[in-house]
Amino acid sequence: MNKRSNELSNIEWIKQPHRALAVLRLMARQPGTVSNDRVISDYLDSVGLVSTREELVGCLDRLEANELITRRDVEKLIVVELTLKGEEVAQGHGEADGVLRPSVDCPY
Numbered sequence: 001m002n003k004r005s006n007e008l009s010n011i012e013w014i015k016q017p018h019r020a021l022a023v024l025r026l027m028a029r030q031p032g033t034v035s036n037d038r039v040i041s042d043y044l045d046s047v048g049l050v051s052t053r054e055e056l057v058g059c060l061d062r063l064e065a066n067e068l069i070t071r072r073d074v075e076k077l078i079v080v081e082l083t084l085k086g087e088e089v090a091q092g093h094g095e096a097d098g099v100l101r102p103s104v105d106c107p108y
Contacts, residue, residue: 012055015049015051016059016098017098017099017100018049018100018108019044019049019051019055019056019059020059020062020063020096020098020099020100021090021099021100021101021102021106021108022043022044022047022049022108023040023044023059023060023063023069023080024063024068024069024082024086024087024089024090024099025090025102025106025108026040026043026108027040027069027080027081027082027086027087027090028082028086028087028090028091030082032081033081033082033087034079034080034081034082035079035080036074036077036078036079036080037056037057037060037077037078037080038077040056040080041053041056044056047107047108057078060078060080062098063086063099066085066096066097066098066099067083067085067086068082068083068085068086068089068096068099069081069082069083069086070083090102092106
């Protein structure tokens, strides 16, 4: 692995918990706490957490494994719904592996 690839891996390692928190906090603000992967991807881009499709799906996989979201495929979309546990983590009332704990001035 070259130096540039290794640096990108390190940056991705830093971005993962930020991405997870940003997804949860976005979901907590959505009507019915439901959204889809395309809206989530656009939001992540807008807050400087640009993600490939693979990175976003990996994030959703980890959030689902931690029971923070549920998801289902609807045609070509991944529809995502926040769970109660996910809402608690988004608000800072709970913790989950791989999710950054929100600060008082959390930008997400």
